[in-house]
Amino acid sequence: MAATFIADSKRLLRDLDALREIGRVSTGVVRPAFSEADIDARAWLVHRMEEAGLEVSVDALGNVFGLPPGNAPALLVGSHSDTQPEGGWLDGAYGVIAGLELARASLEQGGPPIACVSFQDEEGRFGNLIGSRYWTGALSLEEADLGCDDDGLSLAQARVSRDRLPAPRAVSPERFHGFLELHIEQGGLLDLAGEQIGVVGAIVGIRTERMRFTGEQNHAGTTLMHLRRDAFQGLVTLATRLNERLAEEATPATVWTIGRVDLQPNANSVVPGRADFTLQWRDGEEARLDQMRDIIYATAEEVAAEKKLTWERFGCDSLPPTLSDPGLVAALSQAAGELAPGKWRVMTSGALHDAANLSERMPMAMLFVPSIAGISHSFAEDTARADLELGLHVAAEAICRYCRTQG
Amino acid sequence: MAATFIADSKRLLRDLDALREIGRVSTGVVRPAFSEADIDARAWLVHRMEEAGLEVSVDALGNVFGLPPGNAPALLVGSHSDTQPEGGWLDGAYGVIAGLELARASLEQGGPPIACVSFQDEEGRFGNLIGSRYWTGALSLEEADLGCDDDGLSLAQARVSRDRLPAPRAVSPERFHGFLELHIEQGGLLDLAGEQIGVVGAIVGIRTERMRFTGEQNHAGTTLMHLRRDAFQGLVTLATRLNERLAEEATPATVWTIGRVDLQPNANSVVPGRADFTLQWRDGEEARLDQMRDIIYATAEEVAAEKKLTWERFGCDSLPPTLSDPGLVAALSQAAGELAPGKWRVMTSGALHDAANLSERMPMAMLFVPSIAGISHSFAEDTARADLELGLHVAAEAICRYCRTQG
The missing domain is CATH 3.40.630.10 (Zn peptidases)
Structure with missing residues (x-):
């Protein structure tokens, strides 16, 4: 034996x-x-x-x-x-x-x-x-x-x-x-x-969530910078702040990814009215995944309010x-x-x-x-x-x- | 008469x-x-x-x-x-x-x-x-x-x-x-x-340029944050810095837009290996359009070097x-x-x-x-x-x- x-x-x-x-x-x-x-x-x-x-x-x-x-x-x-x-x-x-x-x-x-x-x-x-x-x-x-x-x-x-x-x-x-x-x-x-x-x-546990910023689709020539509600710029700010805020909570193995981005109408001369994207985050501890989720949601709300966008999320795919x-x-x-x-x-x-x-x-x-x-x-x-x-x-x-x- | x-x-x-x-x-x-x-x-x-x-x-x-x-x-x-x-x-x-x-x-x-x-x-x-x-x-x-x-x-x-x-x-x-x-x-x-x-x-004159950051497409679970060469994160950093740097040169009528973004492979679980995007900038003066171009190119080069990406541009569509x-x-x-x-x-x-x-x-x-x-x-x-x-x-x-x- x-x-x-x-x-x-x-x-x-x-x-x-x-x-x-x-x-x-x-x-x-x-x-x-x-x-x-x-x-x-x-x-x-x-x-x-x-x-x-x-x-x-x-x-x-x-x-x-x-x-x-x-x-x-x-x-x-x-x-x-x-x-x-x-x-x-x-x-x-x-x-x-x-x-x-x-x-x-x-x-x-x-x-x-x-x-x-x-x-x-x-x-x-x-x-x-x-x-x-x-x-x-x-x-x-x-x-x-x-x-x-x-x-x-x-x-x-x-x-x-x-x-x-x-x-x-x-x-x-x-x-x-x-x-x-x-x-x-x-x-x-x-x-x-x-x-x-x-x-x-x-x-790791994996959380994957599809999200959307909606702003106002507009003419990229006549819409002055301070009057824009640019959905893509919302995503840029969210991504930047998450890089700082999630890093404070992360272990070396913690990761987060914006892997998918789809803009509407996705045209050279149009201020994007909508940005669909996925955020995926992974960690070995459920509690940290929750903590990251709270930071992500709060930051997205904050960015939406600042930039006069609406923020939606479409349910989280979750593997513990x-x-x-x-x-x-x-x-x-x-x-x-x-x-x-x-x-x-x-x-x-x-x-x-x-x-x-x-x-x-x-x-x-x-x-x-x-x-x-x-x-x-x-x-x-x-x-x-x-x-x-x-x-x-x-x-x-x-x-x-x-x-x-x-x- | x-x-x-x-x-x-x-x-x-x-x-x-x-x-x-x-x-x-x-x-x-x-x-x-x-x-x-x-x-x-x-x-x-x-x-x-x-x-x-x-x-x-x-x-x-x-x-x-x-x-x-x-x-x-x-x-x-x-x-x-x-x-x-x-x-x-x-x-x-x-x-x-x-x-x-x-x-x-x-x-x-x-x-x-x-x-x-x-x-x-x-x-x-x-x-x-x-x-x-x-x-x-x-x-x-x-x-x-x-x-x-x-x-x-x-x-x-x-x-x-x-x-x-x-x-x-x-x-x-x-x-x-x-x-x-x-x-x-x-x-x-x-x-x-x-x-x-x-x-x-x-x-206004209009400059429209299609650009690309290329990094390394990789597994969004096993690729640690500091080892990533994430092409989309390159774009996020470029967009953030341009918002600061172009604003310093801008008149109230000057505008710039990232209206189009296409990621490869654009998948939830993959670190983006490539980000194609267009940058368009408009101003009433040719000299300012040139100045903005110089800032855009220099910032893109800088971001690419920092994030170990390559940056390419595919010719500028230019209307004076x-x-x-x-x-x-x-x-x-x-x-x-x-x-x-x-x-x-x-x-x-x-x-x-x-x-x-x-x-x-x-x-x-x-x-x-x-x-x-x-x-x-x-x-x-x-x-x-x-x-x-x-x-x-x-x-x-x-x-x-x-x-x-x-x-």
Whole structure:
């Protein structure tokens, strides 16, 4: 029960290199959910899991599980093998192959029971993190089927390609006592600090709100500056003040973004009468998200009053922060402290991951390795091979420690 | 030669009310160039001119001239009778009917020779001020014909509707010794000051430039604030600094506008990698336009350097300021001082007008009446009837004074 095992990081790299060839384009990978390359990759995974002696189950949505023989509670380790339309070779793939290697090595060496998984459509071709939401029961198959990609293809139609995989067999989340996801950081924090391991203490909560300033559309020649009610200038002032005011409340991981702006009528010679925009803010703590919301609302009200605009908001899309399991975080921290002394930190994930969905059903944690220059969702995404290997060893050591406490 | 005349301002109002019915929608008018309503209005004008004893010439583009009998050099007075897609009842129409009344009254009473005109497509359905540019020789018919409206209809196609008007006959600009355009102000300066008459000393020059900040498109969750190269934030900083720096150089009539903004990829969860925008600035003096340009370029460079963005500009569309004729301005000022003491000013027109094109061929000036609340290009546009009447009388008095100096 309390046995240990050593993962084979060279085998990890070989499998990662093999998976990279499926859907490879230049230095990156094009393997969106349910594309031919995605199903090829899942079929290849099924084969590798079977070779490792794992029992394979592929559910109706195409989530691929490799289970250790027997019915003992297992730790689930994995991520996703689908990619962005222009994806990097490690985003998701690293966690999937790390899961495969950890399950395989532990099975070979009599270590603790470890299962592995590749979730489907984490990258959102048909919806947000559909595979893990379906598996954890947050989304029914019927609901998932309604999702469409940018070309209008529905998931129900796309799912036909899943027929090349083994017949659907459900896997109960009850079988697992925890979930670990290894992933590239996707940001530049570790790389910039020269560190090798990030232990994820929390996954950010995300608030996204669409807002509007309405002023008076007017002639850009005859409307004197002091008589204007320019909706875009309202947004400029709001953005400027938020940069000051939110910074006072922010942790280094707190972020806010005005990513979308649509002006009316958006013409060279017309003072903008309307500015629609989205404000998105992320933080690991719900209380700080609330505090930021209060600052944003108050500042928008203030700017509207000063500039004689009206300000509206159209409901906030809200995803709460997810806390990692303290026991798993402790085990990962101890392992990182041992194998990467002075080169690791506990950090917040600024991106969403399947792990956030799994936290509804079981203790969860994540381990990050650095992204070179913080680049992801790009063919240029990469991580030093030594960091990929170290991440695997830290995970193996942490799992052994954690499973001893579960024994 | 030096005879005087009195214009009939009640007849002016009756003709304005009649013209308003052609294409009327609610309190406004929909009479875009070459629409059925526009040609109806021009046919009505032809009829009114003939009734007044004026000789009518309609040129190939549909510019309608009413000429006093004989070949003596005349003063041309007019504007345009086409409207914006949602236009007010006075924008252009006031100057056209004022021209009709001045030519008519002067002819009736043996005053100086006055001709009147309604130019075609001042509002830019097929191009910028096409009618007056064609007539003054700045644009050939072949060039004008290439212009298309927003639905892709070419001027060549639309011009077929002109066949309902008298057969084309050219009118030489050589025949006229000056041009006067009466127009609503379109801004709120006169209304706000409680004044009734604006004598236009200059028509603004306009610089319009499309610019771009390019940063790094990135994940709005994992990209920490201090590592971002957010193209939209570059625009926010530029806009803020220009509001301070340009204000230091500005006259009350100087304006600048960011009317158009297009972000890439314009998505909630992505740090904008590119911000395309237009900056337009207007002033009555070329030297100040240059000075503003220098400030804009320097500030954009500075912001780009600070925020690690690149800044590009794609050539400046430039229209020089136009100065009114000092003799006409003097005559208008004397007349305004007499008929509207303490309630007039010399001012700069922030909008372009046909008069700017005519200044290439003859002495030109403009007279403004107030726009209530500064509203134009809207069904809500309006001017007090007393101001419409006063404007006409000031013009008549000024014309008599001016023509005496020409005699």
